[in-house]
Every structure is written in C-alpha cells, then in structure tokens.
Amino acid sequence: MTHSQQPPQTVAPTGAREAMPSYAAGIQAEPGEVTDHTSLILALLLAERAPEAQTVWLSVLSQQSASQQQNSTLELIQFLATTAEQYEQDASWKNAWLTRSYIAQFLPNDINNSLILIRLAIELKIFEQEGRRFLASATHSLAFAQGFEQVNLNLLEGVLQKLAAIHPFHELFDICFLNDNIRQNPQFNTVRNQVAIAHNNLGLVFHQQGSLDQAFGAFRRCLEIQASISPVHLSKIFLNLGVTSAQKQQFQSAETYLKQAVELDANNADAARRLVDARYKLHTAAKSYTFTSDWFSFNIPTWQVYLQQFVxxxxxxxxxxxxxxGRSTCWLLEDVLTHPSSTITCVDTFEGSFEHQSYDPDYIKSLEDRFDFNIQQSGASERVKKIVGSSHRVLKSLPPNTYDFIYIDGSHLACDVLIDAVLSWPLVKVQGLLVFDDYDFRFPNQPNQNTQIGIDAFVSSFSPKIEIIHKGHQLILRKLAE
Structure with a gap:
C-alpha cells in the first residue's frame, strides 16, 4: 500500500455526504492509497456512520504488514486529531465530538482526549448520556500519579471549570485537589474556590434540613478545598462550622471555629455573638448547672454592652x-454583680405564666428546685433574695428608689407587662435601667395581648422621663426623672 505525499484534507461538515462517492472512486482506482481511505473514514464519521468507518479502516489494515498497520494507525490518529482541533477552533462541537469519539477507540486511556470529550459533551449538553464514561476514564487515569505527568494542565483546568458548574462533587475534584502540584498551582485557585463554594452551599442545604453531620462534612470540605478565599468569606465558612458544631452540642469545637471567624473578620457580628454563646455553654456545663431551656443567652452580647457600667x-x-x-440570675451574679456587696432580688411564682399552660405539670412543679440548685451552683447564693409570689403583689411591698436596674421577664401578656412596668417605676433609681425581655413576643390567638403593646403603652405614658437606649428583642430604658 502506498502513502500520499499530501496530507488528507479536512472534510467540511456540510460536504461529508457529497464527498463520499469521490473518495470511494479514488479507493477503487488506487486501493493502496491511504489518503482517500482516511478521508472516507472522516466523512463516514461526520455522517454518524462509525461502524462503516471502522469497516473501511479494517480493510486498510488487512492489506498491510504489522509495522505498516502501526504507522497507518498513527497517521490516522494524527489526521483525526488535527481535524478535531480545527473543528474545536471553529466551535463545530458535534463534528469534534464525532471525530474524537473515534480516536478514543484507538486511545481509550489518552487522558487529554478524554478531557476534551468531557468538555465537548458539556458543550453539546449530552454529558449525562455520553460524557460520563469519559469522565470515568479521566478519573481513573488521574487516580495514578503518572496521570498528572501526561495531562495538559490548561486543558484540565478548563474542563474542571465546566464540570464544576454541573457536577461539583465528583471524585475527580478530590483526586485533583489532593495532588500537590495542582494545590500549589495558582492556575487552579479559581476552580478550587468555585467547588469550595458549592460545598458550602450544599452544607447550608443539609443544615436547613437538619442533617447536621452532613452539613458539617460539607463545610469542612469547603474549608479544605478553598484557595485564598477572602478573609470575609473565609470567616463565614468558619461561622458555618461553628454554628453546626454548637447545634451538635460540640461547644469546644464551636468555640474554636467561631474564634477563627472573628479573627478573620472583626465585623462578623453573628460570629462574635455566637462565640459568646459557645463560651457561655461551656461555662454552664463546667458549673454543672441544670438548665433545661435557654431563652436568655441570645441576650448576653446586648447585656455585655449596656450593663457594663454596673460590673x-x-x-x-x-x-x-x-x-x-435562674439562668439569667446566675449570669448576672458571675458577670455583672461581681462585687461582694452586690445583691439581686428574684421574684417569681415558680408556677409558670399564661404562655406555659401546655407544659408538663411535673416539669413546672420542679422549677423552684432547679432554681435553688442553680443558684447554689453559682457560688453566690448568699447574695440572692428569692421572693415567691405574684409580681403584682410583691412589687408593692418593695422599697422605692432602691434598684440600679430592673429586669422585667414575667408574664408576657401585655396587661401583665404594663402592670409590672408601672409598679417597677418607683423602685428603680433615677439613671437606673428598666430591661424588658421579649419585646417581640406574640400571642397568635390573642394578638391584642402581644407583649409590645403593653411595653409601648408604658413608654408612651412615661416618654418625658425615659430614654430608650436599646430596642430589639429586648427594650432597655433609662429613667431620667421621677
């Protein structure tokens, strides 16, 4: 069989069918001429008649010796690869796909050809049907160190970029990002961050679903993959890890992650607040308190600001x-009432309020015992005066102009809060504070008794004599005059 001195010419996609008769005629005239065979093979491939193309090629090989077969095969592969590159430059994705798919029959382990086929499958939107087998091949090749020695890094980076948009959790990313050369190559930083963000978003979905272990794993993977993400965004990842750890009751880990979040971004207020809460949870565990609910610790950052003057x-x-x-009582004893001469008076029925009617009666009956135990655990029980009874009765018996600040967190019914506020007014010193909890508490079945209504009524009536210094979940007022 003879070889042409001129390389085969690329077949125009639209002319594939028309060209086939002339190539066939050339082959009949000169059966040993390779050029017409390779051109006919390409034309058949573009006409999506790959089995016939393979038959033509086998007929060529049948007339050659072993050494000739090897040379002819290399020539065919080179011709098809050059042709495919031209199609890719022209964005003729379908023709490039047909051509390279045939090359894959000869070179099934060619990592770069597999990567190009992945890219083409994505462009053609046939990844799920056709591209996955080439992804499996590329993944297998790169699972071995020598695979990275053969790969075109520019090609790999481009394919990873496209793959990240549709399949960011494939094991190929793990294989690539664990490779030292890839991790140290800034060319891959963008795609690493792209995949990291996908893991972070997946973690948020898991977190929303309550799947905390999966959420934590996704956030950790995000942290491992990321490459020089900005401190602000990195702070948010550590925040996610801290929040999830806290919800898993792993407060030591939560503290570590949240501390890193704050160090990375001092303006991450959520991380700062949650760091305070994690440290508080660790502290209460160390003190062996028996708290069964927590409606208080959310307020600690606010109290640290506005009660600092009393420490x-x-x-x-x-x-x-x-x-x-006694949760808030214990915190005040440990963090605000730190002078040995400071005291706190606690008023409670220890029978619950209107909003606790659905609670287990045995649980309510044990409230006072838990309060007593926790106050004892605080180590400052001698500075606590407990008065059991209705605040509406007890407050009338307390001495006026006595208290530096009063914390109102009894019944949340508007009428009850208003009475507590009015009765507390003469008891607090001028320049002292009134702290109202649950300003935003709602009674769905009795909206006219929402807590804010009672507090606002008090504020409106005493407005010339008070200053609002904080308004949020809690409302904090300063008494300016009698």
Missing part, C-alpha cells in the same frame, strides 16, 4: 421579675 459596682442592687430556672 464590679459596690452595693449594686438588682431586681429580677421572672427567674424561671
């Missing part, structure tokens, strides 16, 4: 209306 103050006197299990 360590001698003879500080505090009144708490509604103590439940």
């Amino acid at each position: 360590g103050q001698p003879n500080l006197t505090v009144l708490e209306i509604g103590s439940w299990e």
Whole structure:
C-alpha cells in the first residue's frame, strides 16, 4: 500500500455526504492509497456512520504488514486529531465530538482526549448520556500519579471549570485537589474556590434540613478545598462550622471555629455573638448547672454592652421579675454583680405564666428546685433574695428608689407587662435601667395581648422621663426623672 505525499484534507461538515462517492472512486482506482481511505473514514464519521468507518479502516489494515498497520494507525490518529482541533477552533462541537469519539477507540486511556470529550459533551449538553464514561476514564487515569505527568494542565483546568458548574462533587475534584502540584498551582485557585463554594452551599442545604453531620462534612470540605478565599468569606465558612458544631452540642469545637471567624473578620457580628454563646455553654456545663431551656443567652452580647457600667459596682442592687430556672440570675451574679456587696432580688411564682399552660405539670412543679440548685451552683447564693409570689403583689411591698436596674421577664401578656412596668417605676433609681425581655413576643390567638403593646403603652405614658437606649428583642430604658 502506498502513502500520499499530501496530507488528507479536512472534510467540511456540510460536504461529508457529497464527498463520499469521490473518495470511494479514488479507493477503487488506487486501493493502496491511504489518503482517500482516511478521508472516507472522516466523512463516514461526520455522517454518524462509525461502524462503516471502522469497516473501511479494517480493510486498510488487512492489506498491510504489522509495522505498516502501526504507522497507518498513527497517521490516522494524527489526521483525526488535527481535524478535531480545527473543528474545536471553529466551535463545530458535534463534528469534534464525532471525530474524537473515534480516536478514543484507538486511545481509550489518552487522558487529554478524554478531557476534551468531557468538555465537548458539556458543550453539546449530552454529558449525562455520553460524557460520563469519559469522565470515568479521566478519573481513573488521574487516580495514578503518572496521570498528572501526561495531562495538559490548561486543558484540565478548563474542563474542571465546566464540570464544576454541573457536577461539583465528583471524585475527580478530590483526586485533583489532593495532588500537590495542582494545590500549589495558582492556575487552579479559581476552580478550587468555585467547588469550595458549592460545598458550602450544599452544607447550608443539609443544615436547613437538619442533617447536621452532613452539613458539617460539607463545610469542612469547603474549608479544605478553598484557595485564598477572602478573609470575609473565609470567616463565614468558619461561622458555618461553628454554628453546626454548637447545634451538635460540640461547644469546644464551636468555640474554636467561631474564634477563627472573628479573627478573620472583626465585623462578623453573628460570629462574635455566637462565640459568646459557645463560651457561655461551656461555662454552664463546667458549673454543672441544670438548665433545661435557654431563652436568655441570645441576650448576653446586648447585656455585655449596656450593663457594663454596673460590673464590679459596690452595693449594686438588682431586681429580677421572672427567674424561671435562674439562668439569667446566675449570669448576672458571675458577670455583672461581681462585687461582694452586690445583691439581686428574684421574684417569681415558680408556677409558670399564661404562655406555659401546655407544659408538663411535673416539669413546672420542679422549677423552684432547679432554681435553688442553680443558684447554689453559682457560688453566690448568699447574695440572692428569692421572693415567691405574684409580681403584682410583691412589687408593692418593695422599697422605692432602691434598684440600679430592673429586669422585667414575667408574664408576657401585655396587661401583665404594663402592670409590672408601672409598679417597677418607683423602685428603680433615677439613671437606673428598666430591661424588658421579649419585646417581640406574640400571642397568635390573642394578638391584642402581644407583649409590645403593653411595653409601648408604658413608654408612651412615661416618654418625658425615659430614654430608650436599646430596642430589639429586648427594650432597655433609662429613667431620667421621677
């Protein structure tokens, strides 16, 4: 069989069918001429008649010796590869796909050809039907170190970019991102961050579904994959890890992650607040408190700001209306009423309020015992005065102008809050604070008794004599005059 001195010419896609008769005629005239055979093979491939193309090729090989077969095969592969590159430059994705798919029959382990086929399958939107087998081949090749020695890194990076948009959790990313050369190559930073963000988003979905272990794993993977993400965005990832750890009751880990979040972005207020909460949870565990609910710790950052003026103050006197299990009482004893002469008076029925009617009666009956135990655990029980009874009755018996601040957290019914506020007014010192909890509490079946209604009525009536210094979940007022 003879070989032409001129390389085969690329077949125009639209002329594939028309050209086949002339190639066939050439083959009949010169059966040993390779050029017409390769051109006919390409024309058949473009006409999506690959089996016939294979028959033509086998007829060529049948007339050759072993060495000739090897040379002819290399020539065919080179011709098809050059042709495919031209189709790719012209964005003729379908023809490039048909051509390279045939090359894959000769070179099934060619990592670069497989990568190009993945890219073409994505462009042609046939990845799920056709591209996955080439992805499997590329993944298998790159699972071995020598695969990275053969790969075109520019091609690999481009394919990973496209794959990240449709399949960011494929094992190919793990294989690539664990490779030291890839991790140290800044060319791959963008796609690493793209995949990292996908894992972070997956974690958020798991978190929303309550699948905390899966959420934590996704957030950790995001952290491992990311490459030089900005400190602000990295702070958010650590925040996600901290939040998930806290919800898994792993407060030591939560503290570590949240601390890193704050260090990366001092303006990450959510991380700062949750860091305070994680440390508080660790502290309460260390003290062996028996708290069964937590409606308080969310307020600690606010209290740290507005009660700072009272920390360590001698003879500080505090009144708490509604103590439940003593969670807020213990925090005040440890973090605000730190002078040995400071005291707190706690007023509670220890029978629950209107909003606790559905609670287990045995649970309610044990409230006072838990309060007593927790106050004992605080180590400052001698500075606590407990008064059991209705605040509406007890407050009338307390001495006026006595308390530096009063915390109102009893019944949340608007009428009850309003009475507590009015009765507390003469008890708090001028320049003292009134702290109202649950300003945003709602009664769906009794909206006219929403807590805010009672508080707003008090504020409206006493507005010339008060200053609002904080308004959110809690409302904090300063008493300016009698």
